[in-house]
Amino acid sequence: MVKTDALIIESSDQVPRRTLFKRFPIPRNFGVSPGSSVERGRNWPAPANATRIKAFDIYRYDPDQKKNPRLDTFEVDLDDCGPMVLDALIWIKSRVDPTLTFRRSCREGVCGSCAMNIDGGNWLACTRFIEETQTPARIYPLANMRIIKDLVPDLTHVFAQYEMVEPWLQSKTAAPERERLQAPEDRAALDGYYECILCFCCTSGCPSHWWNGDRFLGPAALLQAWRWLTDSRDEAAGDRLDKLEDPFRLYRCHTILNCTRTCPKGLNPGKAIAEIKKLVAKRHG
């Protein structure tokens, strides 16, 4: 990881060299409703013959049990397990506790299924090395989402917000005989935006979305909105801006840049949102 002291974070490979506190200095479970506070779970020891052992504290929640969420500690045999956090989760699921629940698919950072909170930051479990994690590694589901089970968050609302930005090409001109042409420079305008895999690491990490997620669209949806606003083939920029120009939908972004700091694809949703605001300003005069 490239470490810089940049004031404005432009990519997730820039992490601050110094941080005052490892986490915001309030007790865990502070202000959490009684039914949601995380309790100590059970210990799952490593196999007897294991030599290289790494502990993982993993958030567990089973809605059928009518119990509080709990934090289980799993000891993983690193010699029997792949190098990534996702490998450790799969190792636990197949060797220790088959009820551990998480989403995963591609295991190479292109599907966005295994987004979760690792050591307090959102990232894809399949692209985070186990050796980069703390001991014990703390694995939580994405923050600010309702939890279906264990590490599986309910993404219904954020996908509905994604649907709101109408992420498809809109054109009134009759479809051409062949592909719609685009200059290389126009195509380059999509770079850094089309790569989004919708893992919602950014939206889950956005304080504006924590407090006003019902109305603020969140960085993931707004990055997609910009991806279509900047597409030279799209003809609906005016309508798109009409729908975005709202004190909550767009302007609730206060450039906190947690989104850019946490994007596992190295994209810059903060810049995309700033570009939308600039476009609205341009439209006003």
Next chain:
Amino acid sequence: MDRYRFLSPLSRASGLGSAKAGFTHWWAERITAIALVPLTVWFAASLIAHSGSDYQAFIAWAGAPVTTVLMILLLLGLFWHMALGLQVVIEDYVHGEAKLWALLAMRFLCVGLPIVGILAALSIAFGKSAPL
């Protein structure tokens, strides 16, 4: 979010639709911020420059037309910027009925206080200030 109502996900997300506003607020926040840079520097520098002055000399400076105009601009810019910023803070963190009352109280102060300041600046300019 009202999670106990049977709303479709899209209905929850779209809510009451776009207000088609927000640009003016955002733009005014930036304009006032830029305006406040020279005004605040001027104000701080003037106070430091007059740290050795006596009351009469200070009143003479404060009552000068240029000072009065700049002072009124500073008060307007400062409290306008403050109102815009506090509105965002309240909208972010205060939810429910308290939000309306917090916004009303904030606006009352952000309109009332600059009027007090402007009247003070004008009364000095027109020689109504109380003699020491």
